Amino acid sequence: MIHLTGPMYAAAVILVIAAVTFCTRLAPFVLFSRGETPKIITYLGNALPPAVMAMLVVYCLRSTPILAAPHGVPELLAILTVVALHLWKRNNLISILCGTAVYMFLIQAVF
Amino acid sequence: MKKALKAAFPCTVPIMLGYLSIGIAFGLLFQNAGYNFVWAFGMSVLVYAGAMQFIAVSILTSGLSLIQAAVMTLLVNIRHMFYGLSFLDTFSKMGKAKGYMIFSLTDETYSLLCSIQSPEDVDPKKFLFSVSFLNQCYWVAGSVLGSLLGSFITFDTTGMDFAMTALFIVIFLDQWKAYKTHRPALIGLAASAAVLIAVGPDNMALPAMLLITALLLVFRRPISAKLQSDEDVLTADADTAPAEAAATSADPEVRKEVTL
Numbered sequence: 004m005i006h007l008t009g010p011m012y013a014a015a016v017i018l019v020i021a022a023v024t025f026c027t028r029l030a031p032f033v034l035f036s037r038g039e040t041p042k043i044i045t046y047l048g049n050a051l052p053p054a055v056m057a058m059l060v061v062y063c064l065r066s067t068p069i070l071a072a073p074h075g076v077p078e079l080l081a082i083l084t085v086v087a088l089h090l091w092k093r094n095n096l097i098s099i100l101c102g103t104a105v106y107m108f109l110i111q112a113v114f
Numbered sequence: 115m116k117k118a119l120k121a122a123f124p125c126t127v128p129i130m131l132g133y134l135s136i137g138i139a140f141g142l143l144f145q146n147a148g149y150n151f152v153w154a155f156g157m158s159v160l161v162y163a164g165a166m167q168f169i170a171v172s173i174l175t176s177g178l179s180l181i182q183a184a185v186m187t188l189l190v191n192i193r194h195m196f197y198g199l200s201f202l203d204t205f206s207k208m209g210k211a212k213g214y215m216i217f218s219l220t221d222e223t224y225s226l227l228c229s230i231q232s233p234e235d236v237d238p239k240k241f242l243f244s245v246s247f248l249n250q251c252y253w254v255a256g257s258v259l260g261s262l263l264g265s266f267i268t269f270d271t272t273g274m275d276f277a278m279t280a281l282f283i284v285i286f287l288d289q290w291k292a293y294k295t296h297r298p299a300l301i302g303l304a305a306s307a308a309v310l311i312a313v314g315p316d317n318m319a320l321p322a323m324l325l326i327t328a329l330l331l332v333f334r335r336p337i338s339a340k341l342q343s344d345e346d347v348l349t350a351d352a353d354t355a356p357a358e359a360a361a362t363s364a365d366p367e368v369r370k371e372v373t374l
Contacts, residue, residue, distance in 0.1 A: 019180050020170050021160040023187040028219045031198035048199040049341050050298045052228045053289040054326045057302030063279040065315035085280045089287050099128045102280040107273035
């Protein structure tokens with residue numbers, strides 16, 4: 004294998020990462036492009052979004068230290084802020100901005 | 115196109131906040147690793163994957179081989195394979211923009227596209243393209259900005275990335291209300307939490323996606339029965355209502371009428 008160094012190596016790594024990332028996004032379109040999409044795939048396409056959203060929330064919080072201080076308290080309070088505001092106002096922007104502001108304040112100034 | 119961009123912009127503001135801040139963090143990190151703004155620009159244009167670009171920085175600094183880089187990318191980003199499933203029909207009807215829509219299907223763009231509906235007076239194809247395109251602009255701008263400003267930033271951005279978490283929570287709540295069955299949401303929550311506890315934070319994405327898919331298939335009958343009305347809508351009206359193709363709606367009232 005050719006041994007790349009310096010900028011050539013960096014460029015090659017970036018291109019490989021770009022290509023593989025694109026392939027993961029392209030895969031379902033290649034696999035299910037011919038004719039009718041199988042029913043089971045349509046079903047997954049419909050059922051997946053709420054499940055994936057739950058996964059992404061957990062994924063975002065995956066590195067929260069629960070056993071060590073501050074035990075995920077800032078995260079919990081910020082999440083409660085987002086949920087409460089969203090159930091009350093149902094305005095995406097207000098919920099997200101206030102939740103983020105609360106979180107930033109908590110981890111910068113309180114904990 | 116101008117009209118579509120104008121209509122799309124308000125929907126993308128939450129992503130803008132998240133992408134600008136995370137992008138800046140990425141730019142800073144990349145600059146510190148010895149790669150200037152041209153590199154940050156290049157990577158954000160070509161790769162366009164949040165978490166993966168951070169990992170790319172450590173791949174470059176530790177000098178991993180191209181094969182190792184490829185395998186790592188596959189493991190980190192394989193969750194994206196599931197995203198396209200929700201947009202098979204929608205994107206395939208978008209003509210020239212199809213390639214870009216697929217390329218730009220990040221976590222955040224996916225969740226946004228699932229939850230928005232194009233305004234009536236705007237071409238839905240242009241609207242969706244505008245959303246995806248604006249999102250990448252924010253990401254590219256953020257990473258270049260981070261790279262350029264380097265250590266000159268005096269504003270403490272710690273915790274700003276919570277905007278992403280908040281965005282996912284908000285969409286989760288919207289979908290909770292829009293769906294007639296909560297089983298997919300609960301499966302997602304339980305499966306991800308279980309996998310996180312079982313395998314730890316570093317490798318949770320792929321096993322979590324697989325477990326979720328398996329459980330959704332196990333419970334296909336009861337979930338499908340509840341989703342049935344949605345699927346009818348999807349096939350009948352997919353062209354004019356791309357946002358509904360994901361069985362969600364920004365406007366719960368509209369959804370109610372459709373599903374009842």
